[in-house]
Amino acid sequence: MPVAKVVSQFFDVDNIQDLDVFEKQGGYEAARKSLTEMDPSSITAVVKDSNLRGRGGAYFATGVKWGLMAKGSPLPNYLICNSDESEPCTFSDRWKMKSCPHQLIEGMIITAFAIQAHKSYIYMRGEFRDCQRIVDRAIAQAYEKGYLGKGIFGTDFDLDMQTHMGAGAYICGEESALIESLEGKRGFPRIKPPYFPPAKGLYMAPTTVNNCETLMNIPPIITKGADWFKTMGTEKAPGTRCFGISGHVNRPGPIELEMGTTLREIIEEHAGGVRGGKALKAVMPGGLSSGVLSAQELDTPMDPESLGKLGTMLGTGAVTVMDETTCIVRVVLRCAQFAREESCGQCTPCRDGTDWLERLMQRMESGEGQLNDIPLLMDVCHNITDGFRFRTICGMGVTDAFPVTTGLKYFKDEFEAHIAQRGCPFN
Amino acid sequence: MPTLKIDGKEITVDKGTTILQAARKLGVEIPVFCYHDKLEPMGACRVCMVEAVTPRGPALVIACATDASDGLVVNTQAPGAVKERNGVIEYILANHPLDCPVCDRGGECDLQDNTFRFGPGISRFDLPKRVWDDYDMGPYIARCQNRCIRCYRCVRYYTEIVGKPELGAYTRGCTTEIRTFNDRHLDFGMSGNLSEVCPVGALLDKTYLHRGRPWEIRDGVTTCAHCSYGCTMRAGVRQGKILRVKPFDNEEVNEVWLCDRGRFAHTRTRPERISSPMIRKGDKFEAVSWEEAAAAAAKELKAIIASDGPDAIGGITSGRPTNEDLYAFQKFFRAVIGTNNVAHRFQPMGSAFLAAFGVEAATNSIVGLEKSAAFFVIGADITQTQPVMASRIRKAVRKGARFLTADSRRLRYNMPQITTSLRYKSGSAAALLLGMVRVLFEENLVDLAAAKPRIPDLEGLQRAVAEYTLDTVATQTGIEAQTIQDTARILATSNGVTFLFGEEVLESPSAPAAVSALVALALLTGSVGREDAGLVPIVQDCNAQGANDMGVRPDLLPGYAPVADPDARTRMGSLWGSPVPAGPGLGFAEMLAAAASGKLKALYLMGNDLLKQRPEPETEAALKAARLLIVQDLYMTETAKLAHILLPARSYHEKQGTFTSIERRVQAIREIVPVEGGARPVWRIVSDIANAVGKDLGLRSAEGILQEIGQASPQYARISYDTLGTFGKTWAIPSPDSEPASEPVTAESAPVEAR
Amino acid sequence: MASVSETETHRQSGESVLSDAARAKIQELIGRFPQKRSALLPSLWVVQDENGWLSPEAMEEVADLLDLEPVQVEETASFYTMYFRQPVGKYVVDICTNIACMLNGGYELSRAVQAKLGIKPHETTGDGLFTLREVECIAACDKAPCAQINYEYYENLTPESLLRTLDSLAAEAAGQRKAGT
Numbered sequence A: 001m002p003v004a005k006v007v008s009q010f011f012d013v014d015n016i017q018d019l020d021v022f023e024k025q026g027g028y029e030a031a032r033k034s035l036t037e038m039d040p041s042s043i044t045a046v047v048k049d050s051n052l053r054g055r056g057g058a059y060f061a062t063g064v065k066w067g068l069m070a071k072g073s074p075l076p077n078y079l080i081c082n083s084d085e086s087e088p089c090t091f092s093d094r095w096k097m098k099s100c101p102h103q104l105i106e107g108m109i110i111t112a113f114a115i116q117a118h119k120s121y122i123y124m125r126g127e128f129r130d131c132q133r134i135v136d137r138a139i140a141q142a143y144e145k146g147y148l149g150k151g152i153f154g155t156d157f158d159l160d161m162q163t164h165m166g167a168g169a170y171i172c173g174e175e176s177a178l179i180e181s182l183e184g185k186r187g188f189p190r191i192k193p194p195y196f197p198p199a200k201g202l203y204m205a206p207t208t209v210n211n212c213e214t215l216m217n218i219p220p221i222i223t224k225g226a227d228w229f230k231t232m233g234t235e236k237a238p239g240t241r242c243f244g245i246s247g248h249v250n251r252p253g254p255i256e257l258e259m260g261t262t263l264r265e266i267i268e269e270h271a272g273g274v275r276g277g278k279a280l281k282a283v284m285p286g287g288l289s290s291g292v293l294s295a296q297e298l299d300t301p302m303d304p305e306s307l308g309k310l311g312t313m314l315g316t317g318a319v320t321v322m323d324e325t326t327c328i329v330r331v332v333l334r335c336a337q338f339a340r341e342e343s344c345g346q347c348t349p350c351r352d353g354t355d356w357l358e359r360l361m362q363r364m365e366s367g368e369g370q371l372n373d374i375p376l377l378m379d380v381c382h383n384i385t386d387g388f389r390f391r392t393i394c395g396m397g398v399t400d401a402f403p404v405t406t407g408l409k410y411f412k413d414e415f416e417a418h419i420a421q422r423g424c425p426f427n
Numbered sequence B: 001m002p003t004l005k006i007d008g009k010e011i012t013v014d015k016g017t018t019i020l021q022a023a024r025k026l027g028v029e030i031p032v033f034c035y036h037d038k039l040e041p042m043g044a045c046r047v048c049m050v051e052a053v054t055p056r057g058p059a060l061v062i063a064c065a066t067d068a069s070d071g072l073v074v075n076t077q078a079p080g081a082v083k084e085r086n087g088v089i090e091y092i093l094a095n096h097p098l099d100c101p102v103c104d105r106g107g108e109c110d111l112q113d114n115t116f117r118f119g120p121g122i123s124r125f126d127l128p129k130r131v132w133d134d135y136d137m138g139p140y141i142a143r144c145q146n147r148c149i150r151c152y153r154c155v156r157y158y159t160e161i162v163g164k165p166e167l168g169a170y171t172r173g174c175t176t177e178i179r180t181f182n183d184r185h186l187d188f189g190m191s192g193n194l195s196e197v198c199p200v201g202a203l204l205d206k207t208y209l210h211r212g213r214p215w216e217i218r219d220g221v222t223t224c225a226h227c228s229y230g231c232t233m234r235a236g237v238r239q240g241k242i243l244r245v246k247p248f249d250n251e252e253v254n255e256v257w258l259c260d261r262g263r264f265a266h267t268r269t270r271p272e273r274i275s276s277p278m279i280r281k282g283d284k285f286e287a288v289s290w291e292e293a294a295a296a297a298a299k300e301l302k303a304i305i306a307s308d309g310p311d312a313i314g315g316i317t318s319g320r321p322t323n324e325d326l327y328a329f330q331k332f333f334r335a336v337i338g339t340n341n342v343a344h345r346f347q348p349m350g351s352a353f354l355a356a357f358g359v360e361a362a363t364n365s366i367v368g369l370e371k372s373a374a375f376f377v378i379g380a381d382i383t384q385t386q387p388v389m390a391s392r393i394r395k396a397v398r399k400g401a402r403f404l405t406a407d408s409r410r411l412r413y414n415m416p417q418i419t420t421s422l423r424y425k426s427g428s429a430a431a432l433l434l435g436m437v438r439v440l441f442e443e444n445l446v447d448l449a450a451a452k453p454r455i456p457d458l459e460g461l462q463r464a465v466a467e468y469t470l471d472t473v474a475t476q477t478g479i480e481a482q483t484i485q486d487t488a489r490i491l492a493t494s495n496g497v498t499f500l501f502g503e504e505v506l507e508s509p510s511a512p513a514a515v516s517a518l519v520a521l522a523l524l525t526g527s528v529g530r531e532d533a534g535l536v537p538i539v540q541d542c543n544a545q546g547a548n549d550m551g552v553r554p555d556l557l558p559g560y561a562p563v564a565d566p567d568a569r570t571r572m573g574s575l576w577g578s579p580v581p582a583g584p585g586l587g588f589a590e591m592l593a594a595a596a597s598g599k600l601k602a603l604y605l606m607g608n609d610l611l612k613q614r615p616e617p618e619t620e621a622a623l624k625a626a627r628l629l630i631v632q633d634l635y636m637t638e639t640a641k642l643a644h645i646l647l648p649a650r651s652y653h654e655k656q657g658t659f660t661s662i663e664r665r666v667q668a669i670r671e672i673v674p675v676e677g678g679a680r681p682v683w684r685i686v687s688d689i690a691n692a693v694g695k696d697l698g699l700r701s702a703e704g705i706l707q708e709i710g711q712a713s714p715q716y717a718r719i720s721y722d723t724l725g726t727f728g729k730t731w732a733i734p735s736p737d738s739e740p741a742s743e744p745v746t747a748e749s750a751p752v753e754a755r
Numbered sequence C: 001m002a003s004v005s006e007t008e009t010h011r012q013s014g015e016s017v018l019s020d021a022a023r024a025k026i027q028e029l030i031g032r033f034p035q036k037r038s039a040l041l042p043s044l045w046v047v048q049d050e051n052g053w054l055s056p057e058a059m060e061e062v063a064d065l066l067d068l069e070p071v072q073v074e075e076t077a078s079f080y081t082m083y084f085r086q087p088v089g090k091y092v093v094d095i096c097t098n099i100a101c102m103l104n105g106g107y108e109l110s111r112a113v114q115a116k117l118g119i120k121p122h123e124t125t126g127d128g129l130f131t132l133r134e135v136e137c138i139a140a141c142d143k144a145p146c147a148q149i150n151y152e153y154y155e156n157l158t159p160e161s162l163l164r165t166l167d168s169l170a171a172e173a174a175g176q177r178k179a180g181t
């Protein structure tokens, strides 16, 4: 399948970061049309019809989410763009924001209008200073042009927008933790219910949190329509996904492809195959949280349903390829370390379970593992999450467990080899 | 109202009830760690997981934060739930030290109990435990981070209940620990509650550290004597010594809290107790028997009565003795000596309050505070003086109540939001209040019909405030006219206001004017006669209310009967079998002045260290000028050192009696430790002196006195030790149409008008 | 002036550890949010960018400006790994060691730096020039292995290229020192 051009439609255009250049390509026409010719409910209807599903990783239908905004709240509504992008091996939001910040701003104007929010924030992870400079400049241009601020496009719609930097905490990508962080607090996810963002979000007001890529899909959908959008991707997950390919491949990098493109095509055609002529051993299909798949699953179409059937997920669409020299135990250990490091520390299973998992993996890798450790690892994982039924406040429970459970599912022999040989066979 | 089934038992509960609360109602036990009855649910520990079967199928949910919904079927014993609970407990124990034998919480630890009842019974964790270093959090709370289970209750306690975060969760994940900013000490205020808020032995009462096991301790339930709020507490006693003090849960007063002043009072080092009665010989004291002391006192008193008349004798006490002691004290002066020279150390509020209500007491209740829509706090540093009350108010403010303050000091209220905060120039509280009354009249923001029955002379009031124009008041108080006007308007437009007024109002020379303005404000804003609004004088001593109720005042007999009223005197005289003197007595300050000028020859001080309370040289001069100074106290205070006759008193842990709190709640104190040094109850001491004088006070026991108080004062008519129970009984303010203080109002009907 | 704010002052000393510019910037940030506390993370950035780290005194001052208790500032700062609550080197070298970088030699970068500077991760060189950290994924995985130095990206690194970069930074610092004296 060829490279798709929805989110990345203008990425090749020189200086598209400038508002003038962006406008020459037809930029801000979708926003103008939305504000002057459409109303919030008709915009929401188009997005619902397009069946655009949230690219933050849960693939919840975006139009439906907007429709959940509490009605009649005495407090003002808020829109937040989630550009925290801290999922390991995921880097395409950074690419998108740097490549075409105005498309994000335009998507946010339309979304804010659809949910009737007058304040919006782009929450970026603290490391994204380079993105922040680019996005801030674009926001300033939009203000100057009157596309942000008061009375946008001559309507009575006002919208303020600003970037907001995190400071090093993966969990702040979780929407309610992000909200706490934006409120100036520790990034503790909130219990839902009662704190569903559309009901009680930022400052306890109705809030829509959408991923950066989700929002960048909005302008093309408004311009070209839901039917056009649905010509791409799968029936249940139309459109495209910005995949980010990393690891042992010849051409790592970000790329926009239709939803449902197979893993094999992504790796072999678009990333130039495994580096150095080595054999492919394992892939993380959607960021660290999705765990590992073995080479036998390479023909899986990359869409939420197909990966769901394998017990994993499309997640962030970050494809990380591991060749035959890779020690899976080592990879799983590193994943467990990440989970331990990034648990916010509220939920007992996630806080103390990840600590335990990491230490069990550590001793497995260093050759002190015991046979019993394998069922123990499985059970510790199970007490954190049973498949997608996490026993924790937030979905981090899945991140905690999936690398371990999928590692054991596909590469149990390697774990056993570590125990039997009292050390890492790859050393 | 949803009906649900928990473990096969059906129950119907109010909307908004959680599964946990519903289960507790049914007696179904679900373990919790992070959940605390008084804090917002956080849902962090995950130990309360139960299976909830909804139309969408079964799912594990947290019982502590999931609302009971109609038709829900909950299984607390579902295999998935049991496994999850086991898992959580195993995780927590993984890094928890097994040092229960040396942990103060052993035997009263949530982790022990939950592990015992709900735990897996084994641990598969065979790795080294994580450890933390501790640091000094100050003299009252000991930190043992290794035992912390990260329930965040302490952190939330400070935010929600104290209103001033002092503890934080530091770093994140499995390294999270609880610390103070820059390792500072915790403030002395409400820190002691941490020892119960913490479910394990991570934050401990340092004063009790390694001093006792809970099963060796006998708890004595009593009432705290360290402010007028009247928290119920339990003192843990072993071998006659108080080892620790904890709150005794009392939903109507302190809920589950105590302030540090009350909790740690027993740990303070004190001067030596007076061990026996003593008589001054030159500049030395000589220990004597009780009989000798009584005889000596009687001899001198008789001599003074003979030479200068009974009005040359006076008695001064404080608001700290029990009702029984105070009653005996005033009765001694009136019935034995024959004078109305008896007073406590606080200044009377002035006539407006009495005229309006027939009593001097708060018009609403502590529970009512929580329902208030607006507060106006003036001249009262409530976070310092009544911290537990401040927490109760904070609850209302969290729910959105308006909170307005006025003070000359820069105070911290630690409220989640403050509507308005006024700073007036010292001494100008009355002007501010009168100015606001004027605004109400001026802008016709008044409820005249409601005010009329309580303010007989409305026109007079209107005339009196006329001169307090906004400009005048602005100049006097230093507050902008507009702000004063706005504040008055906020008060007028709130749905009832609770007015709390404290030391800057009550102890100022302009108290009568300020109180009259407050009475007017409350009445004109329709804030009286209801539970969720009213007037609350913030008196300080634990039984300051009782001291007024008992008639320890030159102008009032027990039950607020005016001395000037011949009928009242006759009634009291026939109860006592001895005439009540008619002459107006001297108040507190007047007595000191009269002693200094030589007019008052004898002073009897009960339970107050006057030299400490009034360090001015005049006090010492007055005390030294008296021909006879009888001092009754626990300790050899500076005041006691001046006495001619010194009488040892019992501490409030050594006697039986009652205190009446800020909300008219009569509560018992109990004898929980042995009496030190043969100290006797007050009624016994004054009875012995009376006997030596040749009269019988007719008081034989604390119970008997409370009974007599019931006869003397209508408010206490149905109050007896039998009916007090653990939490006491509240007496009610008479409604305006009933003759003040003539008709007995009972605890059951309290507060009359609020219902 | 009658109205006082609730938490007007908890700071004991009058000395400010923040520059006037930083205070003004924080005031401006406060104005951008519906609730003051939202300005906390950006304010801490202002302070750290100016002072190099977040001293207790600075955090107390931020607390003051934002009407917070100092403990709220400190506990929040401690949650985020990009804030320093201890002094750090002039250059903070954050080497990504998460999966994509690990597969491409992230740990080798770290080991090379450790050998050169004689420090372990999370330590600072004696001359106060470098602090080394091994960090989680920094979202430059297609250009692995990568690092950030003072939160700016350095991508497609090799041990050699990274060490060269450190050398030039050290030279730059030396130049600045000379110019300063």
Ligand SMILES: Cc1cc2nc3c(=O)[nH]c(=O)nc-3n(C[C@H](O)[C@H](O)[C@H](O)COP(=O)(O)O)c2cc1C
Residues within 6 Å of the ligand: A053, A054, A055, A056, A057, A058, A059, A060, A062, A065, A082, A083, A084, A085, A086, A087, A170, A171, A172, A173, A174, A175, A176, A209, A210, A211, A212, A214, A215, A394, A395, A396, A399
């Ligand atoms: C542990 C965790 C981390 C997450 N990190 C991110 C993230 O970095 N970026 C993101 O967009 N969504 C992230 N999410 C998902 C968000 O919670 C949220 O679902 C998403 O921002 C919604 O946007 P969407 O509807 O457009 O997908 C994370 C969720 C979890 C549980």
Ligand code: SF4
Residues within 6 Å of the ligand: A171, A188, A189, A342, A343, A344, A345, A346, A347, A348, A350, A351, A392, A393, A394, A395, A396, A397
């Ligand atoms: S699952 Fe982990 S990260 Fe999420 S709220 Fe619980 S402890 Fe925090």
Ligand code: FES
Residues within 6 Å of the ligand: B031, B032, B033, B034, B035, B042, B043, B044, B045, B046, B047, B048, B049, B062, B063, B064, B065
């Ligand atoms: S008690 Fe319910 S989660 Fe802790």
